[in-house]
Amino acid sequence: MFEAAELGRKVSSKDYKAQVPALREELLDVQGQLRDAGRSSVIVLFGGVDGAGKSESVNLLNEWMDPRWLVTRAYGSPSDEESERPEYWRFWRDLPARGRIGFFLSAWYSHPFLDRVQRRVRRAEFFARLENVIDFERALTDDGALILKFWMHLDRRSQKERLEKLHSDPLTRWRVTKEQWEHWKLYGRFIEAAEEVITRTSLANAPWMIVEGGDERYRSLTVATAIRDAIRKRLNGAPVNQSAGSALAVRGAKRRQPAAPKSRPSVRATKQTILSELDMSQRADEKHYKLELERLQGRLNLLHRKAQRRGISAILVFEGWDAAGKGGAIRRLTAAIDARDYQVIPIAAPTEEERAQHYLWRFWRHLARRGRVTIFDRSWYGRLLVERVEGFATEPEWMRASAEINQFEAQLVAHGIVLVKYWVHITKDEQLRRFRARQAAGYKRWKLTDEDWRNRNRWAEYELAVNDMIERTSTRQAPWTLVEANDKNFARLKVLDTACDRLAAQLE
């Protein structure tokens, strides 16, 4: 989940200065239009790691926008007045009116979250409190409010550096409290709870956006741009939360306009994505490959048989670029397993019967009995990839799909299924090389279609979609494995190795 926010994204001072004047003007502009329309209130919530720039962002936005129409609220321990009323009283009291914008720090997420980090509440109680959050936010968005939630992230090392830097400067030392160092010591639990919060409460009507907090300029541009775009979109009449109404209205239309990049809910001020940061030079030489392949296949065979005896199933999901080598990797996997024990499910366009059902229906169908291995060659993630980019799914549809997919996978994992998800990655140049080789070699020409070329033209959009997918659906229990596949041997070994490790972990 946070992998995509640990890339070290930076914006240069020059780029920043070039962008800020126009951005400030646009922010003031949308703010004025929002006020004049007087229909939606905007609630901007900041959560995240201490030192990742929550309060700095709020201060900056107050500087950039018209403060007369802004409300900023931060919450500490409840006052006497507040603790004599139900927990949410103080939040209700502070809600911005229609046409206004409210910035909220340490608000309704803060108590459930910190109680969970400090282990003051049990898991079930924690989730029950998140349900109150969901009900609250849904009541507001149903009423027309626009809710934007930013999770400001720093990795453990960066957080330490940041706190030390603040501490070493006499002017900012006051900002580093004992409490913050205590939080830092609990970093692991903090991130774990953060993932639970985000997975559960990132719903289509009020999604979280994870922002890399290390570079001030990057995060300022990112947050401000996201606010500008979301308000602008709302002013143009697009509802943020979906409805059966809108789903019905568009059903039947065969293909919608591809989502304009402007309307993406995930935002970034640089071109870096989690894919662009992979070390694509990794290779496995032929000799090492042969030895390792044999060793890993042997290991997988043993692990699988052990899992089978224990009734443990595995589901392996393969997504990746065209010609990335998914098929080859799958064959190296299945070679290690008895043919009666696995099934490869290739996912193409849905059948007529499948189209008459919810898009997840066809994947539920294929869930196997205990002790089996099911390999999906492409999967339910099509909703977040091809269907999103090509406009086969409407934005409300793919926006709510991440939450639905997380709920679906949580049920698989809760049932004891080992779920391994691979993104098999090649660079754009390598893809071109492989396409050309396929054209040249007659017996491989069938593998290359016009559609492959079309998809290739949308590379940048797909790359953003993959980045968002990983941000929203890579969870502790069902993480994505990114496979650097410019070298096929390296990729196949990594796929096998990961499958073994995940199975072994479950068997422990």
Next chain:
Amino acid sequence: MFEAAELGRKVSSKDYKAQVPALREELLDVQGQLRDAGRSSVIVLFGGVDGAGKSESVNLLNEWMDPRWLVTRAYGSPSDEESERPEYWRFWRDLPARGRIGFFLSAWYSHPFLDRVQRRVRRAEFFARLENVIDFERALTDDGALILKFWMHLDRRSQKERLEKLHSDPLTRWRVTKEQWEHWKLYGRFIEAAEEVITRTSLANAPWMIVEGGDERYRSLTVATAIRDAIRKRLNGAPVNQSAGSALAVRGAKRRQPAAPKSRPSVRATKQTILSELDMSQRADEKHYKLELERLQGRLNLLHRKAQRRGISAILVFEGWDAAGKGGAIRRLTAAIDARDYQVIPIAAPTEEERAQHYLWRFWRHLARRGRVTIFDRSWYGRLLVERVEGFATEPEWMRASAEINQFEAQLVAHGIVLVKYWVHITKDEQLRRFRARQAAGYKRWKLTDEDWRNRNRWAEYELAVNDMIERTSTRQAPWTLVEANDKNFARLKVLDTACDRLAAQLE
């Protein structure tokens, strides 16, 4: 919650025979149209008390409708095949395709519900499982499915009679299992858990309808009519679940068309309502009244001071017909309390500031500190009464309001506040008598406005709205008290007596 389903509603054989032929034809007709449109699937879920006619209703519907486009599924303990997959696998597998109708018995509610009744799970775990239900249903309705949920109800005595009757007939004896008698013994817990299920999962996208199950003709007509109307409405393009989009689209329009009776989600085949069944002849003679008034006011004063020392607040909500005597009853209450300790909040049309916020915002504002008494003369229930009937709130708005109000009140109760809700009831004749008396007595003429006469013209619609309100928002923790107020003295005593009892119960 179930008060409104214990009225002994019956439909005569003659009425039944007169209505059935047309109804069957209409059912077949909407079924055909649904199939031809091929856009929505319809999921009809039956839950409730054993013997209240769940399976009979499904059988009848199978007889009345075209079985080729129906799926009927009842679930027992999971098979081997089923238990080797996640819990929802079998439900996903059986979902009807778009254009089709599925009837589901003992489906996804069954396990969480029975586990709760049998105390096999803790409260938090039970609610966590209801969240899975909510997520599942929301995924389906977001995708365009229409979900109808019927809760078939019998009171304890009727259930016993029904089971005995089934048992005494050799032809039906097989249907009464040992399990059912065990359920009957747990009737109290059963109803308590049912209330929890319905309160939590009756959301605007998939609301429960409570059906009185005692009379076969009544319940058959009620269920069949509801299905016909809901499908018809869906075919006419109305989304069942609400969205910010639709809320925004209508904001600004000053007054919408009043909801047509046909589009009501609550259904009944007779004119009986919970109000029509009250014994309105109850009176308190003057001498008894004076003695009792003094006694109850003394008791209330003592209880209130005790509550105050313990920091317990009370919120008293008054709703009722125009001229029903709310004001007089409130004055008899406040006379018993120190003026510094209570506040009466009269609720009229919202102010400009209030209109710029969520409709619950203005009620949150008025929550008092610990140890106080707050009396709302009209309240948030305006959303379900005047705003619904007069069309000030759209149907999606008032449909989701019951869930929002239940969530709001749950927070009050969880905070230790004693919440007492009164519906002060008079008959239509008595209202006319009082209106005329007001016209005659000059000094009371200001109390009578044109609006009072207008409201009176919509008596039947208000009566249905009140019935629905009580069905959906009368919970164990925040029940409605119906006050028979044709005699003012009787009403005032009942109001005081109820307030005392509720306070005393909380103090215990």
